[in-house]
Amino acid sequence: MLQEILIHTNSKIRQRQNKSAANNSKSNASSYMQETTLGELKAFIGLLYLAGITKSNRQNLKDLWRTDGTGVDIFRTTLSLQRFQFLQNAVRFDDKATREQRKQIDNMAAFRCIFDQFVHRCQNAYSPSEFLTIDEMLLAFRGRCLFRVYIPNKPAKYGLKILALVDAKSFYVLNLEVYAGKQPSGPYAVSNKPFEVVERLIQPVSGSHRNITFDNWFTGYELMIHLLKEHRLTSVGTVRKNKRQIPESFIRTNRQPNSSLFGFQKDITLVSYAPKKNKVVLVMSTMHHDNSIDESTGEKQKPEMITFYNSTKAGVDVVDELSANYNVSRNSKRWPMTLFYGILNMAAINACIIYRSNKNVTTKRTEFIRNLGLSMIYEHLHSRKTKKNIPRYIHQRIEEQLGEPSPRPTVAPGRYVRCQDCPYKKDRKTKHSCNACGKPICLEHAKFICENCADLNSAD
Known part of the structure; x- marks a missing residue:
């Protein structure tokens, strides 16, 4: 790469x-x-x-x-x-x-090869946990780009949208897809609808019996059944109230706070939870098949489906946060x-x-x-350490960083060489050298010390 x-x-x-x-x-x-x-x-x-x-x-x-x-x-x-x-x-x-030739079939031609190599290596280097998250992230960018997007609820608002599959436990990034807008006809002309996006992102874990958590932009009855039947993956996600599969009784808000309604089919479960007055939260799951309540939530009486969703939904958001930290x-x-x-x-x-x-x-x-x-x-x-055209103090810093001091220069008796502390333009020659480090030094940059004091310093 x-x-x-x-x-x-x-x-x-x-x-x-x-x-x-x-x-x-x-x-x-x-x-x-x-x-x-x-x-x-x-x-x-x-x-x-x-x-x-x-x-x-x-x-x-x-x-x-x-x-x-x-x-x-x-x-x-x-x-x-x-x-x-x-x-x-x-x-x-x-x-x-x-x-220009590649741009005729791919809006992302200028970075496609490097991006695909990176994603491929991420998939081959690590085996994720049983719980994964799909969500979007936004890389801040305000320059010219065919596929720059505006997402008002993101801090950057303008940027490049990336859809990601992330390990919900370790936050390892397993798969990525850049939203490249409407692509020209060709191999990269793919649908950007939620069903197709999820279908592409889950390919590295297809058939592995893992669980995928996503938000209500992705969640749909057809998608979740498809993941279960065709890819052997369970899924959990919040549901928008305007979905045609949702019974009317599940979206009514005039319910007792902390109450739950469950709906069951053979392979899928729907829960409607009222966290407070005049509000309900809908979660659909092909992983849960009963009406279990999480007792650790106390008087809130949250269903286990809700607490599981809350514990696995933030994978991509955590990656965003970790990226922003450094x-x-x-x-x-x-x-x-x-x-x-x-x-x-x-x-x-x-x-x-x-x-x-x-x-x-x-x-x-x-x-x-x-x-x-x-x-x-x-x-x-x-x-860089071997180059002679860089400032002397840079050489010293490099030696300190590497912990490998250069051999001490020596001056042959009676031979004149350039003083290492004088500016190069002065071209001042000297026959003296430092007693400690051995570098050539002129009298302007030297200090005199008697033998007794020199012996005391060496003893210290």
Whole structure:
């Protein structure tokens, strides 16, 4: 997946290099317009994760790279500000040469391949629990996009809608589908009606005897019977009162508070619960087949169907919340970048769940994401450490981060070499070196100490 992003990103970089050369741009731009590597691409993503855990994902990048003590050292240590901005603008996910042709059959052509690979890997990496949730999430986006939607009850209101199948216990994201609007004729021209959406999302768990929980936008008698008969999946969901299968007595609101009405068929159960005066809640289930009341609810006397629905309905909402806690998303006018940030958030959630499950530990998400981000930048730090055209203090920070100090430089007796603490432009030569670290140093940057004091310091 990253290898494919690398190929298309470098293609975009070469295009910009050619444009820069044609415009006779100044040579100082060439220093940060070089092609990238897999290690540098990982480092770019690692910095996004580190920005997420410090809640600085929407912060002005210049503030993160400040050198007055208010910036974040790890950002300057890993990439220059210009290079990070350049990579952020250059990242691409598909072949531009064939994009127009693919857009004739797919509105999501610019991100389809990467998205499908991510979903496929999520499905192969983890076996979910017996309880799953289907719901929608919204990735905030206000730029131009054919399938941008408006959902007034979401915090962002405008954005890209994703329908998700999530483990209701661990909150692992198992399957995803982007709402791409009305697709052109072709393989991606699918129905966006609830029945068909659920049919596609549950494919990874079809025949597994799991339960699916969803809200009243999805719930329907035909769908629930279909899931049970054709896919061997039970389901639970709230029901809209205007459904034609609902008996009139079940939607009457002039009932005793905390009372319940049950309706039974061979494979499906309907309950109407009155939580308070003049209100009823309808829940339909192919998992429950009796009128059991959850005694733990006390005087509220909630049916077990209701409490089960409440305990499993929030899977997708929790993923939304977890993503927002350590969000990597940055402001962008390109919808593929918004989707990319979205899958990075979900990848961190899934990776943490897998790590905890495999290691049988309860590592905090903050620590996991911090270690994830740091592990992704180390390869690039090793590479950057060998470069001689970066500031000296950056070299020092890299050595501190890696815990691998460079070999001490030595100065041959009587030989003049450049002072490492003087500005490069001064080109000041010296034959002296530091007694502690061995680096060449001129008298302006040295301090004199007698042998007795030096011995005392070494003893300490």
